């Protein structure tokens with residue numbers, strides 16, 4: 001017998017389309033996880049230890065998002081991406097490789113750009129499922145709130161590092 005989780009939404013929305021967009025988000029979460037995780041290990045510059053901790057925390061949260069997405073894909077009788085090679089095929093939020101000698105402001109700006117893309121992704125999923133697939137919509141809204149918090153936390157560090165650099169130049 002068909003699963004009720006799927007049956008209750010299939011007349012309102014294409015389940016295939018929901019699974020497709022959840023897999024896109026899944027690919028993006030793994031790339032975001034690695035972008036934070038590797039960024040934390042190579043980073044150099046002002047307030048490094050505080051920002052490293054923040055990157056590590058965000059990496060763990062992106063990992064948690066990946067788990068929420070996979071669980072929902074399985075509930076919907078879909079198959080989560082099984083091969084990391086698919087991450088680049090599916091992701092529309094691109095992976096941004098740490099560059100510019102891994103300077104901390106640069107890494108913050110790269111990751112804030114990725115968060116902005118993630119915010120658009122979850123806004124899209126929440127809008128798509130709103131009033132039709134309550135469970136996916138709730139998951140998307142929860143992750144959306146986390147990504148907005150990530151954007152704000154990175155932006156706060158960017159502002160603090162700027163103040164620190166301008167104060168340092170006062171003594172030169």
Ligand SMILES: [Fe+2]
Pocket residue numbers: 029032061062065118143147
């Ligand atoms: Fe995320």
Ligand SMILES: [Fe+2]
Pocket residue numbers: 032058062115118146147150
């Ligand atoms: Fe994030």
